[in-house]
Amino acid sequence: MTPPGFTGSTLDRADAIRSDPAAIAALAADPGARLLDLAAYEPVATDAGRLGWAAMPGQDDTAFLGFVDGAPCFVAIPSPAPAARRTATLFPILDRLVPEDAATYAAARSLADWHARHHHCANCGQPTAPFRAGWGRRCDACRTEHFPRTDPVVIMLAEIGEGEDARVLVGRQPAFPKGRYSALAGFVEVGESIEEAVRRELHEEAGVPTGAVRYVASQPWPFASSLMIACIAAAENEAITLDTTELEAAMWVTRADVRAALDGAPDAPFIAPPPYAIANTLFRRWVAGA
Amino acid sequence: MTPPGFTGSTLDRADAIRSDPAAIAALAADPGARLLDLAAYEPVATDAGRLGWAAMPGQDDTAFLGFVDGAPCFVAIPSPAPAARRTATLFPILDRLVPEDAATYAAARSLADWHARHHHCANCGQPTAPFRAGWGRRCDACRTEHFPRTDPVVIMLAEIGEGEDARVLVGRQPAFPKGRYSALAGFVEVGESIEEAVRRELHEEAGVPTGAVRYVASQPWPFASSLMIACIAAAENEAITLDTTELEAAMWVTRADVRAALDGAPDAPFIAPPPYAIANTLFRRWVAGA
Known part of the structure; x- marks a missing residue:
C-alpha cells in the first residue's frame, strides 16, 4: 500500500x-x-x-x-x-x-x-528570537516560550451500506478544478476528539448524521502546517443537506465509481484528488477494504 | 467501553x-x-x-x-x-x-x-481583537487572522509479544505521584504523521524501535489545548535506553499487571493514571484486546 x-x-x-x-x-x-x-x-x-x-x-x-x-x-x-x-x-x-x-x-x-509569520510575542507583542535550535521562539520581555504550530484537520468519508453495496460521500468546493470531488474536511476545534470533529464536520457541511468513526491514516500537510487525520464514519442515513458556504455539490459514490476515479477512467463520475493528498490515500484504502 | x-x-x-x-x-x-x-x-x-x-x-x-x-x-x-x-x-x-x-x-x-494568552499579533506585535464570535482574533494593523490553537500529542504503548504473553512499555516522569507509571507521550512536530511521531517518541525517550502503529482513541486535553491521540506500536525488541531528561524509569508490564493497576490492587506493580487521562482509556482498551 x-x-x-x-x-x-x-x-x-x-x-x-x-x-x-x-x-x-x-x-x-x-x-x-x-x-x-x-x-x-x-x-x-x-x-x-x-x-x-x-x-x-x-x-x-x-x-x-x-x-x-x-x-x-x-x-x-x-x-x-x-x-x-x-x-x-x-x-x-x-x-x-x-x-x-x-x-x-x-x-x-x-x-x-x-x-x-511569528516574529512577535502573541502574549505581549514584543519581538521574539529563535531558541532550541530553531524549534521555538522566546520573548525576552515577558519570558513566554512559543512553539511551532501543528493544526490537526479531520478529513473523512461518510459511508453507508456494506461490502460492494457500500457508498461514500464526496463533495466539491467551488475552488476545486473542474470535475474534482474529494473527502470532506475541517479543523479539529478545542475541546473535541477526532471522532467528535469528524461527526461535527459531516453534520455541518452535508447534514449527514454519523455514528462509529474508524481511523485510517495521517499525513503532514505543509500549507501551512496541518496534521491531516483521515477517517471513515458510519452514516445513519443518506439525505444530504448541503452547507453551500463550504461546498457546491456532494454525492454518494460506489467502490466502482472510486476505482474508476483513481484509475482516471474517462467515464468516471468524478476526478480523484491528486496522489499527494491524503484524500487519495483514503480512497485507495477504502476501495481496498478499510 | x-x-x-x-x-x-x-x-x-x-x-x-x-x-x-x-x-x-x-x-x-x-x-x-x-x-x-x-x-x-x-x-x-x-x-x-x-x-x-x-x-x-x-x-x-x-x-x-x-x-x-x-x-x-x-x-x-x-x-x-x-x-x-x-x-x-x-x-x-x-x-x-x-x-x-x-x-x-x-x-x-x-x-x-x-x-x-494571545492579545497581540504574532506577525506584527500590535493588539488583536476577537472576531467570528470569539473563534478567532484579528489584527487591524496587518490584517492577519489568528485561530485557536489545538496541539496534537501522541500518547502510546510499545507492545511486544502476543495474546496473554504480550507486554507494553510504561514509564514515569519525575513529577508523577509516587508509584505512578503511564504511557509515553510527546507533541506531534511539523512535517510528521501520527505514526512517525509515535515511532520517534518511543525511540527518543526509551530507545525502543517500533514498526506498525495502530490508532486506539483520542481526547481533548484542556491544559492548555492538546488533542491527545492514543496508539499502540509494535516493538521490534525490548531493550530500553532511557532518556533521563524525560523519564526516570520505564518497564515492560503484562496484561495482568495492567489489570491489577487499573483495579487499584495493593500488589499491582504500578499505579495507573487517573480516569480523566486517555492513558487510562488506552490501558483499558489494551487489556480488552485493542
Whole structure:
C-alpha cells in the first residue's frame, strides 16, 4: 500500500541536541553541513530526484532540521515571510522528488514558514528570537516560550451500506478544478476528539448524521502546517443537506465509481484528488477494504 | 467501553452562526443566555453534578460556545490571563461533574485561555481583537487572522509479544505521584504523521524501535489545548535506553499487571493514571484486546 504523501522522511530530528547551543554551532560549522534555502518556500529538485541542498558557511538565521544520511541539515529562516504561499510551480517540482525528500521538504517548509509569520510575542507583542535550535521562539520581555504550530484537520468519508453495496460521500468546493470531488474536511476545534470533529464536520457541511468513526491514516500537510487525520464514519442515513458556504455539490459514490476515479477512467463520475493528498490515500484504502 | 475523558459534550457549536455578528448579539441579549465565568479557569459544579452557569446581562468580552439544551452559551474572555494554570482543587470539581459537562468545560477553558494568552499579533506585535464570535482574533494593523490553537500529542504503548504473553512499555516522569507509571507521550512536530511521531517518541525517550502503529482513541486535553491521540506500536525488541531528561524509569508490564493497576490492587506493580487521562482509556482498551 502506497504511504501517504509527505511521509517517510529519513530525517533524524535528534531532539536531544536541540537544547545544546554549542553542539548546534559546531554542527553548523561542519564542512558537511547542508542548508535548505526555501526562496518563496520552493525546493530545488536535482536530476536524481533529490532535494537540492546548499553549503552552510556564513548563514546566520537557521533552524536545525536534524541529520540526513549523517549530514547535519539546516533550513534558512526567511525574514520577512515570502509573499508566495503556494505557487503553481511547486507540485511539478515535488513530483520530481523522491517521497522521502518531499517529506523532509514539508517539515522544513512548515518550520521556516512558522518563523516567518511569528516574529512577535502573541502574549505581549514584543519581538521574539529563535531558541532550541530553531524549534521555538522566546520573548525576552515577558519570558513566554512559543512553539511551532501543528493544526490537526479531520478529513473523512461518510459511508453507508456494506461490502460492494457500500457508498461514500464526496463533495466539491467551488475552488476545486473542474470535475474534482474529494473527502470532506475541517479543523479539529478545542475541546473535541477526532471522532467528535469528524461527526461535527459531516453534520455541518452535508447534514449527514454519523455514528462509529474508524481511523485510517495521517499525513503532514505543509500549507501551512496541518496534521491531516483521515477517517471513515458510519452514516445513519443518506439525505444530504448541503452547507453551500463550504461546498457546491456532494454525492454518494460506489467502490466502482472510486476505482474508476483513481484509475482516471474517462467515464468516471468524478476526478480523484491528486496522489499527494491524503484524500487519495483514503480512497485507495477504502476501495481496498478499510 | 467508557469513553475518554473530556469527550461527549452536548454542545452544538453552531459554526454557521459565528460569522453573523447580529445573530450573536441577539443570542447574547436572550434572557435564556448562559455565561461561564472561569475565574482562575475553575468551573462551578452544582449539587446535581452539572456545570454552573451565570446570567449574561452586562457581560462584554465573551466567546460564543454554542447551544446547550437549546440555550445560547458563552464564556467570558479573561484579561489578563488568570495566574493559576491548573489548581489542586480542579479535579475534585471535575469529578463531581457529569462527563458531558466536563467536556463542555474543557472546550470553554481552552478557548478562554487561548484568548487570554494571545492579545497581540504574532506577525506584527500590535493588539488583536476577537472576531467570528470569539473563534478567532484579528489584527487591524496587518490584517492577519489568528485561530485557536489545538496541539496534537501522541500518547502510546510499545507492545511486544502476543495474546496473554504480550507486554507494553510504561514509564514515569519525575513529577508523577509516587508509584505512578503511564504511557509515553510527546507533541506531534511539523512535517510528521501520527505514526512517525509515535515511532520517534518511543525511540527518543526509551530507545525502543517500533514498526506498525495502530490508532486506539483520542481526547481533548484542556491544559492548555492538546488533542491527545492514543496508539499502540509494535516493538521490534525490548531493550530500553532511557532518556533521563524525560523519564526516570520505564518497564515492560503484562496484561495482568495492567489489570491489577487499573483495579487499584495493593500488589499491582504500578499505579495507573487517573480516569480523566486517555492513558487510562488506552490501558483499558489494551487489556480488552485493542
